[in-house]
Amino acid sequence: MAIPKPTAERLSQLARLLEQRSTRTAPISSAEIEQLTGWPSHTIRKDISALNASQEARADTPAEQDFSTPSGYDPAKLALAIRKALGFSGERGKCCIVGLGRLGSAFLEYAGFQGSSFDLVAGFDSNVNRVEILKADFPLYPAFKMKDVIGRLGIAYAILCVPPAKAQETADRLVECGIVGIVNFTPAILSVPHGTEVENVSVIDALGSLTARLAVKKSATRSEK
Amino acid sequence: MAIPKPTAERLSQLARLLEQRSTRTAPISSAEIEQLTGWPSHTIRKDISALNASQEARADTPAEQDFSTPSGYDPAKLALAIRKALGFSGERGKCCIVGLGRLGSAFLEYAGFQGSSFDLVAGFDSNVNRVEILKADFPLYPAFKMKDVIGRLGIAYAILCVPPAKAQETADRLVECGIVGIVNFTPAILSVPHGTEVENVSVIDALGSLTARLAVKKSATRSEK
DNA sequence: CCATGTGAACGCTTTCACAGCT
């Protein structure tokens, strides 16, 4: 009983939302989540229902299932349950930044990782100078140490911020090093072998989506938010 | 006959892909696109079919419909037809960057806008110092000039890169200034009035999607790429 | 023959409406 992809995507965002506002411990209702996210409350309940179903299938962690109270969901427990159902196995996901130019180095001081389920544990750049000049809470390495470091630390994800011309070549190398997920910030379209996943993050595509949605709105389609 | 959202998203990416490789003028087949993007060729043909349908509905631009040749699609004509169908009205979309910290200033030298249908035409920051120190191909302004500049230039889109704590407040202001689409790079969840669209770009969510997809793969689901 | 183009069947996701729990 696998979780449908759109559902997984929503749940993932929901978990992030809950983790961010972790100061709030009072139960949160599906109606309240609707207000925050724009997703209809029944969709949310259905998503969480799918979560229950998948949790029963794997009969482990028997205690963490009671995230629902008479007046809503327990934020912390719900977030945890989502993360587990989406394959988090308790451990935090290890990520590295590849390419420490303007964009890549911006992540060195990015606040968004706190409270998430992922950690930045390394950075790489082919320019040794940059590696030495830049400072971060985690170590930075020259590119030739990629294989060694990624293997040793067991890094699963890479955030790709190299120049477009080097994107494919670098991606190939990352796959060889054992990376299974790439967040691609370059405008290049990557092709990777089966078993590896790419998520493209492109301002241009984001702008395209916006334009498309705005154009559709002028007709009479229901808004997503 | 509106274009379905998933279809629109694929077409938008396809258009970007074609625009990027604009040196290539030979016809491109759906099979070739499959290789490049990972989407099955029938999905692509169907998407383009939807494009035809929507073009017939609006009976304008009668000449630009013949993008298909006996051995594939004409790249340039296809890209143009997609952009038009997705609401591009010929004009290029004007964007501004709001918040010129590490992340925001990275866009000042971002290559991805070339060959796209969007132009960066302004940047804003509340720190006057930054505005004066940074250099770009387009003018940078202190934040208090937002209303004036956005109105005067007719800017429709904003790329939001301010610190999370100021995100909502800044978004409110952008809406007041007439911005209709926001690409939100902050980890904050924004709420905006109807008629305005937000596209969230979050590394954390991207990582979440990757994890979800990788987890599902271990079962027996068909891969997307 | 090649590749496009599209109605029709299929399968998945969302929506609905109501049962169940506290």
Added chain:
DNA sequence: AGCTGTGAAAGCGTTCACATGG
């Protein structure tokens, strides 16, 4: 009473298989 939880129905997007056109 209020909110969660879920089978059943409806709505959509994808897949298939074949008709069509250069």
